[in-house]
Amino acid sequence: MQLDLDGITHYYGELAALANINLSIRSGEVVALIGPSGCGKSTLLSIIGGLLKPSAGTVHQVGAAPAGCVNPLTYVFQDFALLPWRTVDGNLRLVLKDHGLSRGEQDRRINAVLEQTGLADFRAAFPKQLSGGMRQRVGIARALAVNPAVLLLDEPLSALDAQTRTILMDEFSTLFASAGITAVYVTHNLGEAVRLAHRVVALSRRPGRIKRELVIPLPLAERREGMAELAACEAELWQQIRAEAIAADQELAHGS
Amino acid sequence: MAVETRAVRYRAGSLQPRLFKWLALSSFIAVVGVLEILAASGLLPPLAFPAPSAIGAALVDLIQSGQLWPHLNASLIRLAIGWSMGVSSGVAVGLVIGTNSVARSLGMPWVAAISTIPKIALLPLFIIWFGIGEGSKYATIAFGTFFPTVINTYGGVNDVERSLIRMGQAFNLKRRTIVRQIILPATLPSILAAFRISASIGIILLVAAEMVAAQHGIGAYIMQQQSLFQLDRLMAGVVLLMLLGLLVYGLIALLERWLLRWR
Numbered sequence: 001m002q003l004d005l006d007g008i009t010h011y012y013g014e015l016a017a018l019a020n021i022n023l024s025i026r027s028g029e030v031v032a033l034i035g036p037s038g039c040g041k042s043t044l045l046s047i048i049g050g051l052l053k054p055s056a057g058t059v060h061q062v063g064a065a066p067a068g069c070v071n072p073l074t075y076v077f078q079d080f081a082l083l084p085w086r087t088v089d090g091n092l093r094l095v096l097k098d099h100g101l102s103r104g105e106q107d108r109r110i111n112a113v114l115e116q117t118g119l120a121d122f123r124a125a126f127p128k129q130l131s132g133g134m135r136q137r138v139g140i141a142r143a144l145a146v147n148p149a150v151l152l153l154d155e156p157l158s159a160l161d162a163q164t165r166t167i168l169m170d171e172f173s174t175l176f177a178s179a180g181i182t183a184v185y186v187t188h189n190l191g192e193a194v195r196l197a198h199r200v201v202a203l204s205r206r207p208g209r210i211k212r213e214l215v216i217p218l219p220l221a222e223r224r225e226g227m228a229e230l231a232a233c234e235a236e237l238w239q240q241i242r243a244e245a246i247a248a249d250q251e252l253a254h255g256s
Numbered sequence: 257m258a259v260e261t262r263a264v265r266y267r268a269g270s271l272q273p274r275l276f277k278w279l280a281l282s283s284f285i286a287v288v289g290v291l292e293i294l295a296a297s298g299l300l301p302p303l304a305f306p307a308p309s310a311i312g313a314a315l316v317d318l319i320q321s322g323q324l325w326p327h328l329n330a331s332l333i334r335l336a337i338g339w340s341m342g343v344s345s346g347v348a349v350g351l352v353i354g355t356n357s358v359a360r361s362l363g364m365p366w367v368a369a370i371s372t373i374p375k376i377a378l379l380p381l382f383i384i385w386f387g388i389g390e391g392s393k394y395a396t397i398a399f400g401t402f403f404p405t406v407i408n409t410y411g412g413v414n415d416v417e418r419s420l421i422r423m424g425q426a427f428n429l430k431r432r433t434i435v436r437q438i439i440l441p442a443t444l445p446s447i448l449a450a451f452r453i454s455a456s457i458g459i460i461l462l463v464a465a466e467m468v469a470a471q472h473g474i475g476a477y478i479m480q481q482q483s484l485f486q487l488d489r490l491m492a493g494v495v496l497l498m499l500l501g502l503l504v505y506g507l508i509a510l511l512e513r514w515l516l517r518w519r
Binding site: 049051071074075094095 | 419423427428430433437438442444
C-alpha cells in the first residue's frame with residue numbers, strides 16, 4: 001500500500017504546526033521523518049494514521065492492504081502504550097479481538113510474532129516485569145500481529161537507554177530489510193534515520209515544511225553501525241537542520 | 257597543614273513513615289488499659305463511661321443471649337443490599353458520564369447539585385415513598401453511596417492515560433472493547449477508592465436510618481439501650497460498629513489486592 005500526503009496543513013489554535021506537506025510513501029519503503037523538536041513530526045505521524053484531523057489536506061491510501069491485514073495503519077508508540085494489567089500475551093490478544101479472527105488464527109499470529117521478536121519465553125509476564133527494551137519489543141510484536149500495511153513508528157527508541165537503543169536498532173534494521181515493510185519512522189536521532197530509512201525527510205522548524213529529502217544510497221541489509229557512508233549522510237542532514245534546531249531550541253514554548 | 261576529613265552524613269532518612277504493627281496494636285491495648293484503670297479507681301464514673309471490662313461483658317452477654325444475631329443480621333443485609341445497589345449503579349453511571357458527552361452534559365450538573373444534600377435528610381421522604389420498613393433503608397443507603405461512587409468513577413475515567421485509549425483507537429478496537437478492556441480496568445483503583453468511601457457513608461446512613469425507625473439492627477439496639485440508660489450495652493453496640501467498619505475495610509483491602517495484583 002502506498003500513502004500519499006496531499007497538502008497537509010495543521011494548526012493548534014492560532015499556532016501553525018505544519019504547512020502544506022506533500023509526500024508519498026511508496027510500498028516497501030521506509031521513510032524517516034526528522035526535524036527539530038516541536039517541528040510537528042509527531043503531529044504529522046498522528047495525521048497519517050488518522051489519530052488527528054488535519055486543518056487542511058488529505059492522506060490517501062493507494063492500493064490494497066496485504067492479505068490477512070486487520071489494521072492497515074499501525075502504530076508503535078514512544079511510551080509503548082501497553083496495558084499494565086494484561087500480560088504480554090493478553091496485550092497482543094486484545095488488538096486481535098475485534099477483527100473476526102478465530103481463536104486458532106489469533107494463537108498462530110501471537111506465537112509467530114512472539115517468536116520473531118524473541119518474546120516467546122515472556123508471554124506470561126506483565127509489562128512492569130520487563131525492561132524498557134522488552135516492553136518496546138512487545139509494542140513491535142503487537143504491531144506485527146495485525147499484519148499491517150504501513151507501520152507508523154513514533155520515536156520508538158526515545159524512551160530507551162543508549163545501549164538498548166543500539167540493540168533494538170539492529171533488530172529494526174533486520175526487520176525492515178527482510179520483511180519488505182512499509183514504514184514511517186519519526187525520530188530526532190539522525191543516526192537512527194540514516195541507518196533504518198530508505199529515504200530521510202527533514203522538516204523545518206515550526207511550522208513544519210519539508211526542508212530536504214535525502215535518499216540513503218545503501219541497501220538496508222548492508223548498513224552497519226559506524227559506516228563512513230552513513231556518517232556522511234548524517235553529516236549532510238545535520239548541516240541542513242542545524243540552524244533550524246538551534247533556532248527551535250531558542251523559541252519560547254507556545255501553549256502546548 | 258592537616259586536611260580535615262569527615263564522613264558524609266546520611267540526610268534522607270526523615271519523612272519516610274512506616275507502620276509498626278506492634279505499636280499500632282499496643283496503642284489499642286494501652287487505651288483500653290488506661291480506661292480500665294481510670295474506671296477501677298473511680299475517676300471515670302460508670303454512668304458517664306463504663307469500664308472496658310463492663311463493655312466486654314455486655315458484648316459477651318449480647319452474644320450468649322442470642323440477641324446479637326437478629327440485630328447484626330438485619331444491619332448486614334441492609335448494608336449489603338443498599339450499598340450494592342448504590343455502588344453498582346454509581347459505577348455504571350460514572351462510566352457513562354466519563355465516556356459520553358451527552359451524558360456528561362446532562363448528568364454532571366445533577367450530580368453536583370444532589371451530591372451535597374446530606375442524604376439522611378431524605379429519609380423522611382423515602383419513608384413516605386418506600387414505607388417505614390426495609391425499602392426506605394435500602395433507598396437511603398443506595399442513594400447516599402451512589403453519588404460518591406459516581407464522582408470517583410467519573411474522575412477515574414478522566415484520569416485514564418490518554419495514550420492507552422489512543423492505542424485502542426489506533427488498533428480499530430470497538431468502542432465497547434475500549435470501555436471494557438481499557439477504561440474500566442484503568443479506572444479500577446478509583447472505583448475501589450469509591451468502595452472505601454461509600455462503605456463508611458453506608459454505615460453512617462445505616463445506623464442513622466435504624467435509629468429513626470427499626471426493630472432490629474445495631475442502630476436500633478443502641479437507641480434501645482440509650483432509652484434504658486444501659487451505657488455498657490450502648491457502648492457494646494458502638495464497639496460492634498467499629499468491628500463492622502474494620503471488617504468492611506479488610507474485605508475491600510483483600511479485593512484491592514486481588515484486583516490490582518498487576519500493580
